[in-house]
Amino acid sequence: MKKLINGTDDVVAEALQGMEQAHPELKINHELKVIVRGDAPVQGKVGVISGGGSGHEPMHGGFVGRGMLDAACPGEVFTSPTPDQMLEATKAVDGGAGVLHIVKNYTGDVLNFEMAAELAQADGIDVASVVIDDDVAVQDSSFTAGRRGVGATVLAEKICGAAAEAGKDLATVTELCERVNAQGRSMGMALTSCTVPAAGKPTFELGDDEMEIGIGIHGEPGRERRPVTTAAEVAKQLVDPILADLPYERGEKALVFVNSMGGTPLIELYILYNEVVKLLAEHGIEIARNLVGPYITSLEMQGASVTLLKLDDEMTGYWDAAVETPALRWGA
Amino acid sequence: MKKLINGTDDVVAEALQGMEQAHPELKINHELKVIVRGDAPVQGKVGVISGGGSGHEPMHGGFVGRGMLDAACPGEVFTSPTPDQMLEATKAVDGGAGVLHIVKNYTGDVLNFEMAAELAQADGIDVASVVIDDDVAVQDSSFTAGRRGVGATVLAEKICGAAAEAGKDLATVTELCERVNAQGRSMGMALTSCTVPAAGKPTFELGDDEMEIGIGIHGEPGRERRPVTTAAEVAKQLVDPILADLPYERGEKALVFVNSMGGTPLIELYILYNEVVKLLAEHGIEIARNLVGPYITSLEMQGASVTLLKLDDEMTGYWDAAVETPALRWGA
Amino acid sequence: MADATAVTVEDLVAWVHRFSEVIAEHADELTQLDSPIGDADHGTNMRRGCRAAVEALEATGPEDVTGFGRAIAMKLISAVGGTSGPLYGSFFLAFGTAGGATHTLDDAGTVAALRAAVDAVAARGKAEPGDKTMLDALIPAVEAMEASLEAGGSLRDAMAAGTTAAEEGMHATTPMIARKGRASYLGERSIGHQDPGATSSWLLVRSAAETLAA
Amino acid sequence: MADATAVTVEDLVAWVHRFSEVIAEHADELTQLDSPIGDADHGTNMRRGCRAAVEALEATGPEDVTGFGRAIAMKLISAVGGTSGPLYGSFFLAFGTAGGATHTLDDAGTVAALRAAVDAVAARGKAEPGDKTMLDALIPAVEAMEASLEAGGSLRDAMAAGTTAAEEGMHATTPMIARKGRASYLGERSIGHQDPGATSSWLLVRSAAETLAA
Numbered sequence A, B: 001m002k003k004l005i006n007g008t009d010d011v012v013a014e015a016l017q018g019m020e021q022a023h024p025e026l027k028i029n030h031e032l033k034v035i036v037r038g039d040a041p042v043q044g045k046v047g048v049i050s051g052g053g054s055g056h057e058p059m060h061g062g063f064v065g066r067g068m069l070d071a072a073c074p075g076e077v078f079t080s081p082t083p084d085q086m087l088e089a090t091k092a093v094d095g096g097a098g099v100l101h102i103v104k105n106y107t108g109d110v111l112n113f114e115m116a117a118e119l120a121q122a123d124g125i126d127v128a129s130v131v132i133d134d135d136v137a138v139q140d141s142s143f144t145a146g147r148r149g150v151g152a153t154v155l156a157e158k159i160c161g162a163a164a165e166a167g168k169d170l171a172t173v174t175e176l177c178e179r180v181n182a183q184g185r186s187m188g189m190a191l192t193s194c195t196v197p198a199a200g201k202p203t204f205e206l207g208d209d210e211m212e213i214g215i216g217i218h219g220e221p222g223r224e225r226r227p228v229t230t231a232a233e234v235a236k237q238l239v240d241p242i243l244a245d246l247p248y249e250r251g252e253k254a255l256v257f258v259n260s261m262g263g264t265p266l267i268e269l270y271i272l273y274n275e276v277v278k279l280l281a282e283h284g285i286e287i288a289r290n291l292v293g294p295y296i297t298s299l300e301m302q303g304a305s306v307t308l309l310k311l312d313d314e315m316t317g318y319w320d321a322a323v324e325t326p327a328l329r330w331g332a
Numbered sequence C, D: 001m002a003d004a005t006a007v008t009v010e011d012l013v014a015w016v017h018r019f020s021e022v023i024a025e026h027a028d029e030l031t032q033l034d035s036p037i038g039d040a041d042h043g044t045n046m047r048r049g050c051r052a053a054v055e056a057l058e059a060t061g062p063e064d065v066t067g068f069g070r071a072i073a074m075k076l077i078s079a080v081g082g083t084s085g086p087l088y089g090s091f092f093l094a095f096g097t098a099g100g101a102t103h104t105l106d107d108a109g110t111v112a113a114l115r116a117a118v119d120a121v122a123a124r125g126k127a128e129p130g131d132k133t134m135l136d137a138l139i140p141a142v143e144a145m146e147a148s149l150e151a152g153g154s155l156r157d158a159m160a161a162g163t164t165a166a167e168e169g170m171h172a173t174t175p176m177i178a179r180k181g182r183a184s185y186l187g188e189r190s191i192g193h194q195d196p197g198a199t200s201s202w203l204l205v206r207s208a209a210e211t212l213a214a
């Protein structure tokens, strides 16, 4: 394993120290591992927090700032953070208007956030939770753990963060978050595995001519192993299951998010995006907004995911609203 | 070779198509491969252009926009663009106040930009050129090709772009660019090689316990092969030669730029940045500004570089000035 | 009779000490089990959490059953993390709440507290028997204990019956298709692997038998 | 004698065709050579540029030597890119200018145009013999041609001598430390590798021998 780290046990703690040095505008609680926007709590504003295992940077810490998250709780690499972190985050951002927890659907994340919400409510803080489950690679069923939360999480954090910034109340922000989740679908693939520092070796092995289709974001193997193919064909293998799951009428608008799993460079991502654009054009889908880059990653994994969000005007407005975080900034 | 591409010959052309789709605010000339800011030429403003081989994304195309570059010319992967591209870019951004060419010091880039400048001058456009050569890994000597241009290029483009946006004249912007180059120093390292699409296999091979110190940005091997080590030690191996080459007085201010070569994820970059901060503190150097992320990359190479720019107030002011490009945005 | 086997807070503390010991012994095995159908961290997480729980007990020294349950729960929740942290945390929290602000539990009270603990895991994780989770060890165990007491057995008999049932339940997870937790993403590919959580739950029940009714 | 071996514009066109062919054959090898001490693109760049140059010749059909040189130069400059694009571009531009607005070149005129071409490469790139560049093939080649003509040899003799000298010059680059171009960044580590540009220059000279004096 070759990584720019010191001890494998210190990865998250030291990355947080570096992040604090690079972003003095954020407040970082190193003991509990919580990243909070500098001016929190904003009185009268709904707080929006998220969290999850580390290794997906810039998500979530890189999305803390005006117009997006009020706080983020990073766990160990690919391991859910704990309720005490989430409780601390919730308290730190509560401006009296309640706090929304944006939770990715993994049993560990869900259970820990549930406990944190109970503890916060016991402390008199109004907490709502939305569980994001947009990954069409996983069969959805009420008998199982359900779909994983992946790319739509980033979009939900941006859109709900903007709504909260605009002064919307907790019920409205929560409903909006549920809507983003209901309208968002993702699918991912990997060309290489990644190596969890504590494990020291790649989570899975892939042959030189193989790729995994339907991966999550924790280096877990995907739905299927397939031969490597062109960007055009990969785009199809990602977009088709998304559209099969949530069909679009011709003329409907989408936000298209093409994401690198970490190790795939921008030049390839633009090629993939170009293919996604062509496919969506065939379906008559209008790409109203886009996001192309490494935003929800799996350490150094090479691969990409596609997320489509069916946009309504309200979501579009909040997407366009000013955001000022380490990883996303515009319209400030 | 596993990459999200179609044909190896179409990488640059298709990435440009994807970039155009993702960034409708830019004008892209696909025939000549030139990326121009949407409102160019800005009358009365000095035009600032750059260019170089592709494979370093977001540099340079991702830096086209208000407050930074007016145009960029991407060559084939790791191959200098050609004079016809640069001439077209120069004409497209000339608002009557002349055009600055920011050239990285590689024989190919220098020769091609030289030819382009001659052609543009023949067309009556006032052209100035600054050759960036900040890489301390390479021995500087008038008998050799001299130092390579690496990380300081990004800083020069930002700072000079801001000065041009502020209405400074060609002589002033050119002098500023020379100053940034004179005050900027970089050093890079790689944990893995990268694979040029057309070549199909890694440019160099590294053992599981080896790293290259003193690499450039074209997958060329470095000054030396050394055993892999901790982030703390890597930071030292990058910072020491920089400070040996351009010493700082205690209390002097620096802009610190810690850059990913593409495949190194943000979590590791923050760990490295944290170590760089500690080292500079020992030297009494004040980190007045920082930039941490993948900005001048070598395809999917894992590794990082450190650039230090000794800041004066003028540079700091232009660094802080508004910028609105695909890859850098603030203060808009 | 009831007096002779009264479970004290000290016994409960001994239970957690013993659990922490066997978890440390089996940590690598638990992580191995978590590799093919999980993310290879169950043993690591449990060892870290149990060690923290033992330290917390040494630092505080709980006065009553409720205090014991709360102290263990808080530590497991904050130090194990992942899925099993909140689940085992809920287990001990409910155990303490059901046990009450008392220093000793009689046989019925002990088993009733265990029943409340298992029900809390089910409520928290929304899993059912057959989903290939820790409940496949815990539910048969507490049912066997209840049946044993009902039939007039001692707490020792009940604990022995519970341990056997937990072990059988653990083995029974091997052929199951996982329907909850990370292993459920694998669908049919989860067949043929023993569930790591059911394995740590068997160790939890066995430790109770060794310390509460020895 | 001079008449018998007069070089026509058609011969020059054939030269570029032949050069393009051998570059295509050796493209992978050139890129391989450019890997340890460069950026692994010399073959790819040259193949692309030569193909474009051939297409340009087919489209325009130059009337005289100057027109030939200019057409090839412009194409190489815009289609090869990198370092060798402007250098080979300068080569042909100078060749055409020195050759003049004529349809044929005699032996001396041919070698004089080649000398002007090589000098232009040196002027543009500011390299010297021994720097481990294409000049280490080109300069010995043109010197050998001049010496051969001087000694009364035919263009064919001169070309043969030039080819041999280019090949030797190419081999001589292997032990050199690069002082120009990308390979110079490697310092001592550039020793032991044959220079890719010297290799393509040898092919350029050899193609000339095959087509201008066959």
Ligand SMILES: Nc1ncnc2c1ncn2[C@@H]1O[C@H](COP(=O)(O)OP(=O)(O)O)[C@@H](O)[C@H]1O
Pocket: A107, A108, C034, C038, C039, C041, C042, C045, C081, C082, C083, C084, C085, C087, C121, C124, C125, C126, C127, C132, C133, C134, C135, C180, C181, C182, C195, C196, C197, C198
């Ligand atoms: N919904 C659930 N209810 C009960 N137990 C569960 C549930 N989901 C998972 N488990 C148990 O948790 C175990 C995995 O724990 P652990 O590896 O610590 O957590 P994670 O999966 O978050 O890494 C599984 O083996 C299973 O027994």
Ligand SMILES: Nc1ncnc2c1ncn2[C@@H]1O[C@H](COP(=O)(O)OP(=O)(O)O)[C@@H](O)[C@H]1O
Pocket: B078, B079, B080, B107, B108, B109, D034, D038, D039, D041, D042, D045, D081, D082, D083, D084, D085, D087, D121, D125, D126, D127, D132, D133, D134, D135, D180, D181, D182, D195, D196, D197, D198
């Ligand atoms: N200053 C120079 N003068 C003459 N030839 C040079 C000079 N610099 C480099 N070269 C030649 O160029 C060759 C490399 O060409 P190429 O790979 O196409 O360009 P790049 O180095 O830009 O990728 C080298 O092998 C060398 O022969």
Ligand SMILES: [Mg+2]
Pocket: A078, A079, A080, A108, C039, C041, C082, C083
């Ligand atoms: Mg886990």
Ligand SMILES: [Mg+2]
Pocket: B078, B079, B080, B108, D039, D041, D082, D083
């Ligand atoms: Mg090149």
Ligand SMILES: [Mg+2]
Pocket: C034, C038, C039, C040, C041, C042, C082
């Ligand atoms: Mg696990």
Ligand SMILES: [Mg+2]
Pocket: D034, D038, D039, D040, D041, D042, D082
């Ligand atoms: Mg080259």
